[in-house]
Amino acid sequence: MCMVFDARPATKDIDAVFKPExxxxxxxxxxxxxxxxxxxxxxxxxxxxxxxKKHKDKILxxxxxxxVYHADPEYLLAMKAISVRHxxxxxxxxxxxxxxxxKDAPAVxxxxxxxxxxxxxxxxxxxxxxxxxx
Numbered sequence: 001m002c003m004v005f006d007a008r009p010a011t012k013d014i015d016a017v018f019k020p021e022x023x024x025x026x027x028x029x030x031x032x033x034x035x036x037x038x039x040x041x042x043x044x045x046x047x048x049x050x051x052x053k054k055h056k057d058k059i060l061x062x063x064x065x066x067x068v069y070h071a072d073p074e075y076l077l078a079m080k081a082i083s084v085r086h087x088x089x090x091x092x093x094x095x096x097x098x099x100x101x102x103k104d105a106p107a108v109x110x111x112x113x114x115x116x117x118x119x120x121x122x123x124x125x126x127x128x129x130x131x132x133x134x
Contacts, residue, residue: 004060004070007095008088013038015046049083051075051115073099077108078115081125094132105130 001007018024021044028042057069071079077096080089102108108129112121 001076001092001095005073005095005099007092013041013043015043017044017047017050018042046079046083049079051078053115055115074111075115078112081108081112081129082116082120084125084128090128090132093128097129097132103133105133108133 002009002011024042025044029039031037032039032041055075056072058072059067060070061068070076073096077093077100080093080096084090084093097108100111102111105126109121109126112125
């Protein structure tokens with residue numbers, strides 16, 4: 001949300017899915033210690049919310065030793081809506097709905113449904129979306 005969409009100036013951690021997992025975890029721990037960061041500054045908990053349905057990742061950086069992809073705004077909105085846990089997620093959902101020019105709850109729910117089965121959309125998420133659009 002910070003780097004790709006410039007939605008906010010800072011974040012507590014970076015949500016990522018990475019390979020090779022073990023090597024990246026060890027490198028992130030070294031970086032945390034060297035720069036006095038929280039040990040979980042690079043967080044792979046987002047992998048629990050990945051959709052099994054196809055989505056379009058876009059390349060943000062492509063260097064000889066590292067490629068960084070980011071999710072498109074629709075997929076990111078769907079992931080945020082499925083996983084909403086705190087105020088920052090709510091703010092991100094609001095930002096992404098504006099970015100995508102979504103004006104009503106059915107349009108938002110249709111996007112979420114492209115990536116996740118309807119039974120994964122919590123009633124509280126539906127209410128949140130309606131509230132944010134009112």
